Amino acid sequence: MSSVVRLDHLVKQYPNAPKPAVSNMTLEIPEGAVFGLLGPNGAGKSTTVMMLCGLMRPDSGSVAVMGLDMQEHGAAVRKKIGVAPQEIALFPTLTAYENLVYFGRMYGLKSSHIHTQIKKYLSVFNLQEKAHKQVGTFSGGMKKRLNLIAALLHQPKLVILDEPTAGVDVQSRNMILDFLTDLKSEGTSIIYSSHVLEEAERICTHLGIIDEGKVLQTGTRSTVMGDHPDCFNLEQLFLKLTGKNIRD
Numbered sequence: 001m002s003s004v005v006r007l008d009h010l011v012k013q014y015p016n017a018p019k020p021a022v023s024n025m026t027l028e029i030p031e032g033a034v035f036g037l038l039g040p041n042g043a044g045k046s047t048t049v050m051m052l053c054g055l056m057r058p059d060s061g062s063v064a065v066m067g068l069d070m071q072e073h074g075a076a077v078r079k080k081i082g083v084a085p086q087e088i089a090l091f092p093t094l095t096a097y098e099n100l101v102y103f104g105r106m107y108g109l110k111s112s113h114i115h116t117q118i119k120k121y122l123s124v125f126n127l128q129e130k131a132h133k134q135v136g137t138f139s140g141g142m143k144k145r146l147n148l149i150a151a152l153l154h155q156p157k158l159v160i161l162d163e164p165t166a167g168v169d170v171q172s173r174n175m176i177l178d179f180l181t182d183l184k185s186e187g188t189s190i191i192y193s194s195h196v197l198e199e200a201e202r203i204c205t206h207l208g209i210i211d212e213g214k215v216l217q218t219g220t221r222s223t224v225m226g227d228h229p230d231c232f233n234l235e236q237l238f239l240k241l242t243g244k245n246i247r248d
């Protein structure tokens with residue numbers, strides 16, 4: 001299986017930070033995987049995600065997405081990936097529909113295709129009746145669903161999701177997870193960064209457990225669990241690898 005993402009000795013230290021947020025990270029994500037990027041608060045998940053979608057430059061090391069080096073081909077890579085960041089990236093005073101038209105144009109889609117895609121996804125995520133309401137009036141779950149649609153409009157082959165279910169209710173969460181499982185079965189690769197280990201157990205084919213900017217363990221879900229027969233579930237394994245100390 002070829003890899004959709006390759007991180008090679010990636011390093012990132014924020015100005016004035018005592019140590020790197022990402023420290024010599026090397027990681028390979030196979031094409032077609034649902035890859036769970038897991039780690040406690042401050043482990044370096046968001047920093048890694050920002051570098052792999054080209055929103056932040058590494059201090060050293062390299063990121064390759066679908067065989068393209070991010071430093072050299074950043075613009076081409078960004079057209080091929082869909083990103084739903086942790087912070088909702090929507091305009092609160094525009095309607096759901098207007099927000100999605102904005103994203104569709106940003107991806108360079110033809111007008112007729114934008115409208116077809118918007119109608120399809122508003123229906124999939126049960127937002128069609130809210131299409132012409134201002135996003136500022138939406139619940140957290142509705143905003144998360146819309147944020148996800150914005151990342152999908154151009155049918156990317158790789159979707160990167162930073163905590164896609166944070167702050168949503170059980171119904172929206174279930175809808176999002178079912179959708180991601182379907183998306184995987186259509187051949188889309190997914191990187192799913194989260195704290196929620198039950199969700200990772202439900203949808204991820206591969207795992208990368210990180211802490212202090214380093215990869216502690218990676219592989220298919222079954223090989224990762226198989227390496228630790230003393231752990232009955234992912235939470236036990238996670239605590240074994242990252243410790244029980246509370247993080248800030």
Ligand SMILES: Nc1ncnc2c1ncn2[C@@H]1O[C@H](COP(=O)(O)OP(=O)(O)OP(=O)(O)O)[C@@H](O)[C@H]1O
Nearest residue numbers: 014015017021039040041042043044045046047048
């Ligand atoms: N802008 C910044 N300036 C300085 N330090 C930062 C900045 N952003 C993050 N950090 C630090 O870098 C480290 C990694 O942070 P990062 O947000 O990547 O972790 P995370 O795993 O996504 O955490 P969380 O689960 O809490 O979102 C942490 O120690 C954090 O405090």
